Amino acid sequence: MTEASIIDGKGFAAGLRERVSRVAADFEAKAGRKAGLAVVLVGEDPASQVYVRNKNKQTVACGMNSFEHKLPVETPEADLLALVEKLNADPAVDGILVQLPLPSHMNEQKVIATINPDKDVDGFHVVNVGRLATGLPGFVPCTPLGCVMLLKDKLGSLSGLDAVVIGRSNIVGKPMAQLLLAESCTVTIAHSRTRDLPAVVRRADIVVAAVGRAEMVKGDWIKPGATVIDVGINRLPPAEGETKGKLVGDVDFASASQVAGAITPVPGGVGPMTIAVLLRNTVVAAHRNAGIGLDENAI
Numbered sequence: 001m002t003e004a005s006i007i008d009g010k011g012f013a014a015g016l017r018e019r020v021s022r023v024a025a026d027f028e029a030k031a032g033r034k035a036g037l038a039v040v041l042v043g044e045d046p047a048s049q050v051y052v053r054n055k056n057k058q059t060v061a062c063g064m065n066s067f068e069h070k071l072p073v074e075t076p077e078a079d080l081l082a083l084v085e086k087l088n089a090d091p092a093v094d095g096i097l098v099q100l101p102l103p104s105h106m107n108e109q110k111v112i113a114t115i116n117p118d119k120d121v122d123g124f125h126v127v128n129v130g131r132l133a134t135g136l137p138g139f140v141p142c143t144p145l146g147c148v149m150l151l152k153d154k155l156g157s158l159s160g161l162d163a164v165v166i167g168r169s170n171i172v173g174k175p176m177a178q179l180l181l182a183e184s185c186t187v188t189i190a191h192s193r194t195r196d197l198p199a200v201v202r203r204a205d206i207v208v209a210a211v212g213r214a215e216m217v218k219g220d221w222i223k224p225g226a227t228v229i230d231v232g233i234n235r236l237p238p239a240e241g242e243t244k245g246k247l248v249g250d251v252d253f254a255s256a257s258q259v260a261g262a263i264t265p266v267p268g269g270v271g272p273m274t275i276a277v278l279l280r281n282t283v284v285a286a287h288r289n290a291g292i293g294l295d296e297n298a299i
């Protein structure tokens with residue numbers, strides 16, 4: 001069996017950020033201000049802190065303003081809602097991202113529902129979920145949109161292909177299925193109760209793994225030549241003499257890459273696309289909210 005080609009998400013994300021930078025400079029020239037992204041982090045989860053720091057750095061590197069709001073873990077929900085209202089009303093803020101998960105005393109749905117849907121660059125608000133399901137313009141969650149960009153770059157048209165999405169989360173699985181349906185794939189959503197998951201996955205021309213279980217999808221589940229998109233980011237326990245365990249996806253890369261036609265690595269696959277698409281959504285939001293025309297498909 002030939003080795004799969006490796007889909008370079010990191011490289012594609014760098015190209016996307018370059019296009020976003022050009023569009024952000026053009027926005028600044030036309031609007032007389034930079035596009036702006038507000039990121040809200042509640043608490044001190046170390047992984048979340050790393051993601052938020054990377055988002056801020058990349059936002060500034062693309063020529064946009066980054067407004068970082070860090071709140072202590074014990075912040076009352078009402079204070080977070082008041083901050084979101086303030087960001088909704090701030091004309092310098094085009095996009096708002098509230099880092100998830102939130103502390104357990106907060107209702108995530110209530111917080112997301114408070115974000116103005118036209119600043120909801122995560123695409124998590126029910127209005128944007130409904131727009132995606134209906135084919136109306138809105139904001140699409142960053143990780144699934146990044147996956148579709150990689151797939152279309154690799155395969156061209158996805159029309160008529162069999163796609164299996166493993167995982168049914170609101171953040172990845174469900175919007176991923178909607179996007180693949182919009183690309184005219186025949187879509188199956190598999191999950192923890194799916195019977196004979198390996199047999200279901202073996203039918204797929206496109207496999208998207210988003211379950212959060214390290215190396216669960218094995219090479220003998222993959223149809224030869226299929227395209228495999230690995231959304232999982234799992235840290236294995238550290239090996240002897242190491243302080244940090246290695247990052248692996250939801251796909252067993254060693255065996256799957258012997259069978260697949262193309263596959264995303266972890267790290268360097270889907271992860272970098274998530275932040276690049278967030279920046280893309282932000283510069284799109286800036287144009288829409290300022291009433292400045294933009295060919296969104298060209299980004």
Ligand SMILES: Nc1nc(=O)c2c([nH]1)NC[C@@H]1CN(c3ccc(C(=O)N[C@@H](CCC(=O)O)C(=O)O)cc3)C=[N+]21
Nearest residue numbers: 051097098099100101122267268269270271272274275
């Ligand atoms: N409101 C909200 N929106 C999000 O989009 C959101 C969130 N909350 N909470 C947490 C998750 C996770 N997430 C990632 C972003 C970048 C990488 C990324 O760049 N990953 C690198 C490796 C990073 C590493 O080394 O840890 C890679 O896969 O190559 C991964 C994961 C965004 N999330």
Ligand SMILES: [Mg+2]
Nearest residue numbers: 268269270271
């Ligand atoms: Mg990755």
